[in-house]
Amino acid sequence: xxxxxxxxxxxxxxxxxxxxxxxxxxxxxxxxxxxxxxxxxxxxxxxxxxxxxxxxxxxxxxxxxxxxxxxxxxxxxxxxxxxxxxxxxxxxxxxxxxxxxxxxxxxxxxxxxxxx
Amino acid sequence: xxxxxxxxxxxxxxxxxxxxxxxxxxxxxxxxxxxxxxxxxxxxxxxxxxxxxxxxxxxxxxxxxxxxxxxxxxxxxxxxxxxxxxxxxxxxxxxxxxxxxxxxxxxxxxxxxxxxxxxxxxxxxxxxxxxxxxxxxxxxxxxxxxxxxxxxxxxxxxxxxxxxxxxxxxxxxxxxxxxxxxxxxxxxxxxxxxxxxxxxxxxxxxxxxxxxxxxxxxxxxxxxxxxxxxxxxxxxxxxxxxxxxxxxxxxxxxxxxxxxxxxxxxxxxxxxxxxxxxxxxxxxxxxxxxxxxxxxxxxxxxxxxxxxxxxxxxxxxxxxxxxxxxxxxxxxxxxxxxxxxxxxxxxxxxxxxxxxxxxxxxxxxxxxxxxxxxxxxxxxxxxxxxxxxxxxxxxxxxxxxxxxxxxxxxxxxxxxxxxxxxxxxxxxxxxxxxxxxxxxxxxxxxxxxxxxxxxxxxxxxxxxxxxxxxxxxxxxxxxxxxxxxxxxxxxxxxxxxxxxxxxxxxxxxxxxxxxxxxxxxxxxxxxxxxxxxxxxxxxxxxxxxxxxxxxxxxxxxxxxxxxxxxxxxxxxxxxxxxxxxxxxxxxxxxxxxxxxxxxxxxxxxxxxxxxxxxxxxxxxxxxxxxxxxxxxxxxxxxxxxxxxxxxxxxx
Ligand code: HEM
Ligand SMILES: [Cu+2]
Numbered sequence: 169x170x171x172x173x174x175x176x177x178x179x180x181x182x183x184x185x186x187x188x189x190x191x192x193x194x195x196x197x198x199x200x201x202x203x204x205x206x207x208x209x210x211x212x213x214x215x216x217x218x219x220x221x222x223x224x225x226x227x228x229x230x231x232x233x234x235x236x237x238x239x240x241x242x243x244x245x246x247x248x249x250x251x252x253x254x255x256x257x258x259x260x261x262x263x264x265x266x267x268x269x270x271x272x273x274x275x276x277x278x279x280x281x282x283x284x
Numbered sequence: 285x286x287x288x289x290x291x292x293x294x295x296x297x298x299x300x301x302x303x304x305x306x307x308x309x310x311x312x313x314x315x316x317x318x319x320x321x322x323x324x325x326x327x328x329x330x331x332x333x334x335x336x337x338x339x340x341x342x343x344x345x346x347x348x349x350x351x352x353x354x355x356x357x358x359x360x361x362x363x364x365x366x367x368x369x370x371x372x373x374x375x376x377x378x379x380x381x382x383x384x385x386x387x388x389x390x391x392x393x394x395x396x397x398x399x400x401x402x403x404x405x406x407x408x409x410x411x412x413x414x415x416x417x418x419x420x421x422x423x424x425x426x427x428x429x430x431x432x433x434x435x436x437x438x439x440x441x442x443x444x445x446x447x448x449x450x451x452x453x454x455x456x457x458x459x460x461x462x463x464x465x466x467x468x469x470x471x472x473x474x475x476x477x478x479x480x481x482x483x484x485x486x487x488x489x490x491x492x493x494x495x496x497x498x499x500x501x502x503x504x505x506x507x508x509x510x511x512x513x514x515x516x517x518x519x520x521x522x523x524x525x526x527x528x529x530x531x532x533x534x535x536x537x538x539x540x541x542x543x544x545x546x547x548x549x550x551x552x553x554x555x556x557x558x559x560x561x562x563x564x565x566x567x568x569x570x571x572x573x574x575x576x577x578x579x580x581x582x583x584x585x586x587x588x589x590x591x592x593x594x595x596x597x598x599x600x601x602x603x604x605x606x607x608x609x610x611x612x613x614x615x616x617x618x619x620x621x622x623x624x625x626x627x628x629x630x631x632x633x634x635x636x637x638x639x640x641x642x643x644x645x646x647x648x649x650x651x652x653x654x655x656x657x658x659x660x661x662x663x664x665x666x667x668x669x670x671x672x673x674x675x676x677x678x679x680x681x682x683x684x685x686x687x688x689x690x691x692x693x694x695x696x697x698x699x700x701x702x703x704x705x706x707x708x709x710x711x712x713x714x715x716x717x718x719x720x721x722x723x724x725x726x727x728x729x730x731x732x733x734x735x736x737x738x739x740x741x742x743x744x745x746x747x748x749x750x751x752x753x754x755x756x757x758x759x760x761x762x763x764x765x766x767x768x769x770x771x772x773x774x775x776x777x778x779x780x781x782x783x784x785x786x787x788x789x790x791x792x793x794x795x796x797x798x799x800x801x802x803x804x805x806x807x808x809x810x811x812x813x814x815x816x817x818x819x820x821x822x823x824x825x826x827x828x829x830x831x832x833x834x835x836x837x838x839x840x841x842x843x844x845x846x847x848x849x850x851x852x853x854x855x856x857x858x859x860x861x862x863x864x865x866x867x868x869x870x871x872x873x874x875x876x877x878x879x880x881x882x883x884x885x886x887x888x889x890x891x892x893x894x895x896x897x898x899x900x901x902x903x904x905x906x907x908x909x910x911x912x913x914x915x916x917x918x919x920x921x922x923x924x925x926x927x928x929x930x931x932x933x934x935x
Contacts, residue, residue: 259627
């Protein structure tokens, strides 16, 4: 115990400052910046993900138990799969599909593909 | 009167002579089983020893028996298709019946044959290989098995009750949707896979925890036998891939039964999203059924080449890479859907990349055999045959991976040849190899070598005669899932059908060998039938229910080899302590039986009965939650008696 109390909790301080900076940055992106909306959304998402990692590593001590490596690997892999499923599906499936039945060129393309 | 009408018109499948025959035989066999069990007073035995067991070894054996039965069913389907395709203008099966048969064939072979067979072998072998006394969650393990068994039952009764699904094992919407495919048939597919999927997911979790947490002292991860490694990686893929299938099946079920519009053509649905989700699970799935087989071949090749596995680390890392890559190639199953060039190119490249770690393994096996003193027992023969056949499958896979070329190959017999070359030469040879290899451990005697070799040659030669011509049929334009052939495709189709018959003969001989060996094979007196290297061979035969009386300390890879060298054993009398074991339970069986009732009701859209069944399932969960039975202890005396008896023959 004594060792722990003497040591400056560097991780916590870095994590704490990091979280605050990220939060302020996110707030500023949404309120103060004049970026276009898609950029704002992307920025907030990226910041949120970094934030999540700070929480996991610096506060929840994910890597510090004896199965830490396994936990970290598991989280990263899970994260990877989630991104693949969501982003991958959107990327591969967003072609020629539209629910706008106004008869524009997109719809035609859509019908063409249904023949296969 | 209404009821009778319903029974004759919708409930039972009528009007097909083949199916009447099947019904009669089902009834006869059921009666025979009930009669035998009653006559020999075996009901209690069945319940105590099998239906309620939580022993990983017995569960493994039940998995394997069920998988062999499913291989038979799927094989009969296959033979019927081959009959229909042998000559142009055959009228053995009409197109509807043909559609149903290729659907049940594909689904059964992958979901109810390949996976359970491998999971059965994992169940039996993995705890023994890592020095554990059971899996981490024995109750859950029993639950997994019964969910698979009842899922398989549900799927299999479809052809006599209500009609079989007919939209292919891939079940693409809108074909499989409620509009184009009304009635219960397609629901059988959805519910059968859903129910058995619960078990598969639970198995994945179970084995991850078992392997990470229950290894014998000193067995570091890098000292684990390679089959255990392959099981671990497979389990990880299962845990991440199966939820995708679960969700996709649920969405389609809601579409069909409650009229939502996820995959429908109308109402803003997106039919191709089904294909997308299906293959997001489906490609990892093909690795789920091949990695354990790779593990089996590695064990066998190392044992029979009498050498340590060459490139153990490369094997492990290549599997880790496969676990990641297998999730980023799925679009290669629908290059022709029409996504843009960027998408297709990306997935072309990832698909070719995944062939690299797979290729690495081939060199590992060759390296293991190099300068080995090879013994040619049956398990080794299967492994040797696997290598060239699988290479053919892999190389043609890379051909399919070129998106532009795939516009030609897609949905032709070229594809059919490819996946049979990987699935049969990989998974099925692997299952046969593994079963023959571990048979003496499981049943106390080897399978007869001579009969085993005859069955091997029939099967392997038949396999190549059956499937190699299909590559050329594909190039000649024969489409997949067609129920009649053109005259110019006849010669190669006749050849293929002859091959199929040879394979069937091989399978029958394999099964006959089980009977023959049971009667006549020499009984094993030691636990080490093949001069093995991994820890499973350290136990006696038959394996005591607690597996290891004492756990040896593991000080390197090939634990048993080292143990033999220093003369150690798993029975050190001075270290004996009472062993804690889990109690048997009837809850998994009953719970899944109720799940069966609920899903059967859902298939027929009888919502009230479905809810009643589900409530039953929940009641079982509650009962389990308040069950404070912590298992029991095996006394030192009993361990001594068991071990002394099992080790009598050894001296
Ligand atoms: C060497 C690595 C492999 C490559 C490059 C590869 C490539 C491909 C490609 C591109 C397709 C789609 C072809 C089309 O639909 O036109 C395909 C289909 C298929 N592959 Fe593979 N594959 C490989 C290994 C495997 C393995 C190991 C298995 C299973 C044990 C497997 C089982 C299947 C199945 C079942 C299908 C077809 C499914 C269907 O449409 O019904 N493949 N493969
Ligand atoms: Cu694939």
